[in-house]
Structure formats: C-alpha cells, structure tokens
Amino acid sequence: VTGEAALPQDRVAALAAGVIAGDRLALARAITLAESGLDADRAAAEALLERLLPRTGGAIRLGISGPPGVGKSTFIETLGLHLVAQGRRVAVLAVDPSSKISGGAILGDKTRMGGLALAEQAFIRPSPAGGAAGGVAPRTREAILLCEAAGYDVVIVETVGVGQSESAVADMVDLLVLLIQPAGGDELQGMKRGILELADLVLVNKADGALADAARRTLADYRHALRLLAPAGAGGGPLVEACSALTGAGVAEAWTALAARHAALAEGGGLAARRQAQARRWLRSELELGLLAALAADPAVAAGLKDCQSRILAGNMTPPAAARRLLAAFLKRARAPADGPPS
Amino acid sequence: VTGEAALPQDRVAALAAGVIAGDRLALARAITLAESGLDADRAAAEALLERLLPRTGGAIRLGISGPPGVGKSTFIETLGLHLVAQGRRVAVLAVDPSSKISGGAILGDKTRMGGLALAEQAFIRPSPAGGAAGGVAPRTREAILLCEAAGYDVVIVETVGVGQSESAVADMVDLLVLLIQPAGGDELQGMKRGILELADLVLVNKADGALADAARRTLADYRHALRLLAPAGAGGGPLVEACSALTGAGVAEAWTALAARHAALAEGGGLAARRQAQARRWLRSELELGLLAALAADPAVAAGLKDCQSRILAGNMTPPAAARRLLAAFLKRARAPADGPPS
Numbered sequence A, B: 001v002t003g004e005a006a007l008p009q010d011r012v013a014a015l016a017a018g019v020i021a022g023d024r025l026a027l028a029r030a031i032t033l034a035e036s037g038l039d040a041d042r043a044a045a046e047a048l049l050e051r052l053l054p055r056t057g058g059a060i061r062l063g064i065s066g067p068p069g070v071g072k073s074t075f076i077e078t079l080g081l082h083l084v085a086q087g088r089r090v091a092v093l094a095v096d097p098s099s100k101i102s103g104g105a106i107l108g109d110k111t112r113m114g115g116l117a118l119a120e121q122a123f124i125r126p127s128p129a130g131g132a133a134g135g136v137a138p139r140t141r142e143a144i145l146l147c148e149a150a151g152y153d154v155v156i157v158e159t160v161g162v163g164q165s166e167s168a169v170a171d172m173v174d175l176l177v178l179l180i181q182p183a184g185g186d187e188l189q190g191m192k193r194g195i196l197e198l199a200d201l202v203l204v205n206k207a208d209g210a211l212a213d214a215a216r217r218t219l220a221d222y223r224h225a226l227r228l229l230a231p232a233g234a235g236g237g238p239l240v241e242a243c244s245a246l247t248g249a250g251v252a253e254a255w256t257a258l259a260a261r262h263a264a265l266a267e268g269g270g271l272a273a274r275r276q277a278q279a280r281r282w283l284r285s286e287l288e289l290g291l292l293a294a295l296a297a298d299p300a301v302a303a304g305l306k307d308c309q310s311r312i313l314a315g316n317m318t319p320p321a322a323a324r325r326l327l328a329a330f331l332k333r334a335r336a337p338a339d340g341p342p343s
Helices: A002-006 A009-020 A024-035 A039-055 A072-085 A110-118 A136-149 A164-170 A209-229 A251-267 A270-297 A299-313 A319-335 B002-006 B009-020 B024-035 B039-055 B072-085 B110-118 B136-149 B164-170 B209-229 B251-267 B270-297 B299-313 B319-331
Strands: A060-066 A090-094 A122-125 A154-160 A175-180 A201-204 A239-242 B060-066 B090-094 B122-125 B154-160 B175-180 B201-204 B239-242
Touching (some): A009 A024, A009 A039, A024 A039, A024 A122, A024 A136, A060 A072, A060 A164, A060 A251, A072 A110, A072 A154, A072 A251, A090 A110, A090 A136, A136 A154, A154 A164, A175 A251, A201 A209, A201 A251, A209 A239, A209 B209, A239 A251, A251 A270, A270 A299, A270 A319, A270 B319, A299 A319, A299 B270, A319 B039, A319 B270, B009 B136, B024 B039, B024 B122, B024 B136, B039 B136, B060 B072, B060 B164, B072 B090, B072 B110, B072 B154, B072 B251, B090 B110, B090 B136, B110 B122, B136 B154, B154 B164, B164 B175, B175 B251, B201 B209, B201 B251, B209 B239, B239 B251, B251 B270, B270 B319, B299 B319
Parallel strands (some): A090 A154, A175 A201, A201 A239, B060 B154, B060 B175, B090 B122, B090 B154, B175 B201, B201 B239
C-alpha cells in the first residue's frame, strides 16, 4: 500500500517520539494525520496510535458544552490557566459534529483563549472547518489519546450544544459540564431536557455584575427541577453550581468538584467501566459506518438503496423488506469471487 | 426458496383477505408470521405486508410506558373501553425490548384486561416470551401496520419503562404517554430525565382515594419542573395531567388532549415528517443489524472480532484499527485482491 511508503515506519516512529517528548508541533501533526481522510494516512495514523496506546488513558477527559454565547471559551481559558497554575498540562480540543455550524463558532480563532494559548503547558487545537459527517467525532477520540500520550493530564473537549453534539461528546469523555445562561423565571430555557441526563455538572456562568441575581435564581431553579427529576438511586444526577468565567469566581470550586467526582469514579471502578463501554460503542459505530459505506460504495447496491428509500417514503415498501433485498444484493456481490471489484 | 412453497402466494393472499376483513384470528396469525425467525416465514411476511401496505397508516399510534405497578394495564383497559364506546376499534400490542423481564410482566395474562379482551372492537396481543435481542421492536412495527390494515384506528403499544424501552417505542408511535406514580415531595422519582423528552403526555395515575393528595402534589411538581426545563420554542414539551384508571376520572380528558395533539400534528405536516423520519431510521437500523449479523456469521471474521474486542479492552488496539481490519477481512473476497489490509 502506497501509504506506508509515503509515511514509512521510521517516520511514524519519529512522530511517536516527538509526541511522547511533548513536542506540540509533533502532536499537532499527529492529530492532522488522524483526521486525514486518505487511506495511506489512516494506516499510518493507526500504526502511530498502536505505538502510543500504552501511554494513553491517564488524563481526566472533560467535555464542555453549552449554547453559543454562554462563555465556553472564556470558561476554558479561566479553568485552563487555573490548572496550569496547579502544574497540570491542559489540552483543548474542539469537536463540531454538525458541519452546518461555521468553523468560526468554536475555536476558529486562537485569540479567544489568548492567555491559555501562550502557556507552555497548554495545547489548543482548533476544529477543522467542517469534517466529513460522522467523521469528526471518531477522530476526536483519537486526538484525545494522542494528547494523553503527549502527557496532557487534563483533556478538554469543547462543543457547541446543538442537540446531538452533547451526546457525541459525552460518549468520549469521563465527565460532561454543561454551561448555561442566567435567565429570569419562566425564561429558564435553552437546554433540552435529555441533555441534562448526560451532564455531571451544570454550571450557571456569568454569575457577576448585573446578572448575579439572575444567576442565583437560575441556580436555585435548576437545582429544584433536577432534584425533582433525579432518577432514584442513580448517584443523584448532576451537580448544579454557578460561576463567573470572567472574574474567576467559582471556577476553582467547580474544578475541585469535578476532580473529586472523577476520583470517586476511578476508585469505584466506574471510570474503567464507562471507558470500556465507550470503546465497545466506538467499535460498533466504526463497524456500522464502515459497512454502510461499503454498501453505499457498491454502485448497483447504492442505486437499489435510492430506489428502496423512495418506495419506503411513498409507502410501497417496508424497511425490513428493503433491507433484506439490499443486503442480499450486497452480500452476493461481496461473496462472488468471479465478480471482480466494482469500479 | 422453500419458504414460498411452505406458504405460497395464494395462502398469503388468503391471509391478507382475512386481515382486511378484520378477522382477529387472521390478524393474530399474520403477526405470528411477522415475528417468526424463519427465513421462509420472513419472505411470506414481507409478501403479506407488501399487499397490505396501501391500507396502513390510518391509525393513531399511541405508546404507553411507565414503571411496573403504575397501572398500565388498568389504564389501557379503561382507555380502550372508552374508545370502543366511542365506536373506535382498538388494538393493543406489547413490546418488551429487554428480554430479561419475565414475559408475565406485560400482557402475559389477558385477564389483566378482561373487559377490553371481551370487546369485539378490540384486539389484544400479548408479547412473545422474550424474542431475539433487537428483534422484538422491528417486528412490533410490522404488527402496527398489520393492525392498521385490519382496520384498527387506535393502536396502543405498551412497554414497561426500563430505560431504553421508551425510546424504542417512541420511535414507532405518533405519541408517547408516560404513566407515573403519585409520590411525596422529594420522593418524586423513578423516571429518567431523558425519558421525559420523549413524552407527549405525562400522566399521574392513581389520583384517587388515599393517593389523591399525593397525585395533586406530584402533578404540580412535574408541571413546575417541566416548565422550567422546557426547550425554547419546541412546542412546549409534554402535557402533564392526572387521572385515575381505576375510577376512570381524567381518562377521557387525557384522550381528548392526545387526539387534539395528534390532529394538530397531522394538520401541520408534523405527523408525516415524524413517520418518514422513523421509516428512515428503521431502514438504517435494519441494514446495520443485517450487516453486523452477516459479519458475525462469517466464522473467520467472528473469531477476529472476538480477538479485536479483547485487544481493545486490554488497551492494545483502537476501535478504528479493529474495524478496518475486520471490514477488510469481511469484504476481501470480492473487493480487489490488491486491496488487502496492511498487516
């Protein structure tokens, strides 16, 4: 395969050494390699990850989500600088499962985290401008592993909360923080209920200045609502706190709570179980995506798929009948040795 | 195919005629055929459904979920008799996606709905005792279609609320009702927050006798909590009402609210959109299940899958690398011999 010629074993080894040494340029190159859509790069990325795997798993993996304008980057900057001051090494990754959002919405501009970007113990990775659908999230999982191999002990994955993105991120991190806006009374909205279930910490940001009172009310309202809706015996649901990313008030306390929750999770075995379940779902999702892609890449089957879809939507065919027909066609072609590769 | 010999076209035609005529025995046989795991039966079931498809889609598809003991069967009995008295024809199906629950937990005993079972305009279908994992839900979708072809204009799908079952049912009905228990203050629990998002109506049952006050408080608490958490501009989330399935108080009102919501959904085009999205997910899920089954049925690939899984859990392999290896092995036979996987 040409890919291994383009990036031979010794270049993979050199890149691995750079990552392990904590070279930020090597780490950036490694992530670019993992994000590449080229088959040759994929093989190299996997060879690289295989080398680095023994050095992964050591970080606190933290997801940060919230609606646009809630102050995610300010919060990450404040939290990141707090962690760096504690002697920690912090990596920030952006994931944007919905390519409909403009690239500038998350981390498009490093100056949004100007202070953290200057810190030597920090690594900030802007999101690629709109990756392949379904492709960004799996590669972000690999980017997390690469950051861990590079010695970062807190890896923050930032995502704009737009519905499905939160659950994608929740499935690749240890703890999820949801940032919300202060709001008055009945205006307390903007977060889908299902998302709350994913959160470990709900954090009312902007608890400062003119919004301090509103933040206090929002905090009380969410605490009340979440207490009422907490599932019985499930660890009590998410914590609810307030902070000001701008003044820094409450940010250190939020971190302390998160670190304590992470430590409890690790001691109780829950962390290992969660990560293993994530790995299982990751494998299943890679297999499903790969199989569906292979099916759609077969020109004859792809034409049948289109036809079946319109017949289903017109009410002339059931999905099981369509699936049976498509699978039979696909497997027959895949199994027939005389059939040659479809071009 | 021997299956078409075992159940030839004319027998399929006769069964279809029986279903269309509203013969309950024919409908029961048709559902049994759809639930069968035999390839021959599958082909016959698909031929049957293809004939009946033009007659489907006319019912209000209603999901009823809730924890064990909340009174689901009493509620369905009361609601069903109310609908029958209105001249409607009501079919009740049970779905039990988790085969861990004993078959008796849902509809194992028809006498639980003794009155409704006697009504000529009703059809009650007990769940099969533990179907194949992932297999019950898709076949329940087919059972809904069969009931519609038989002229039932309300199809109720009952499920025990045990986490994932609600979302499986929500993906095959038009409206989902969650029944909950009256409870006092902080005991107001037992429903996972994410489930609430799926509901169109949250109904506090047992609002009678000694529990009447508790039901009133629970109603107020849920209304408050859901109002606080309602997503902005998303139609206001679920309705929250109370009823007594035992005395019948509130059941007719609950139905009126559901029917009004269904009519609004149908008029606004939301119903068609919802059903089309369900059909798309149904096809995708059938394809994924079929492809994964085909992959696992290949002995060499299945052995590789087992090996990859343990290597992933041991931290020696990433899921993308495992998926690439397994897919290459699975597709190798027809896809170019030159295209082999890097080893």
